[in-house]
């Protein structure tokens with residue numbers, strides 16, 4: 001066995017800032033199970049295009065699982081304990097989701113991470129997410145864990161202020177980004193997705209974004 005061969009199978013960590021890193025390939029071995037669970041949960045709470053408080057239809061389609069789900073409409077952003085489209089609770093967090101989130105958070109030293117919300121995002125070529133902060137959660141220290149599946153994306157990692165220069169990172173199927181602690185309120189976004197196809201998802205990127213909301 002060569003060291004090179006061993007290293008190529010070891011997930012790589014790319015530090016971003018204190019409390020933040022990209023874990024390359026961290027979800028790869030669990031990706032099929034994660035995507036199977038997405039297929040199951042969207043049968044209960046389908047993807048939908050939310051409207052921003054400013055009245056714009058988001059290009060990313062979203063749904064949620066877990067106790068709390070993130071929603072947006074013209075009255076603002078908020079977490080709800082039921083899906084406004086179905087009038088029922090959001091689907092339960094699949095165990096494979098909770099385990100992946102906990103394991104990824106632990107890599108950054110966030111022990112016993114127990115997210116109570118998972119926002120599931122569906123991007124197609126052209127979908128984008130403008131620079132923003134995730135500020136709607138009660139816990140300002142527990143990390144966001146963001147899992148990329150399917151076609152690639154360019155993730156923009158900004159600073160504490162909107163005017164801070166952002167750095168671009170390409171994210172691939174199986175990559176996980178964690179940001180918590182001092183980095184929890186950093187600006188971030190996703191550039192318009194390029195045309196591409198993935199063997200499992202087709203022309204789609206699925207992103208799982210875990211949070212401690214309440």
Ligand code: MD6
Nearest residue numbers: 119121129134146190207209
């Ligand atoms: C990503 N997503 O898709 C990162 N934040 O890689 C987010 O940062 C995000 O998709 C808030 C609401 C929806 C999101």
Ligand code: FE
Nearest residue numbers: 132133134188
């Ligand atoms: Fe975000």
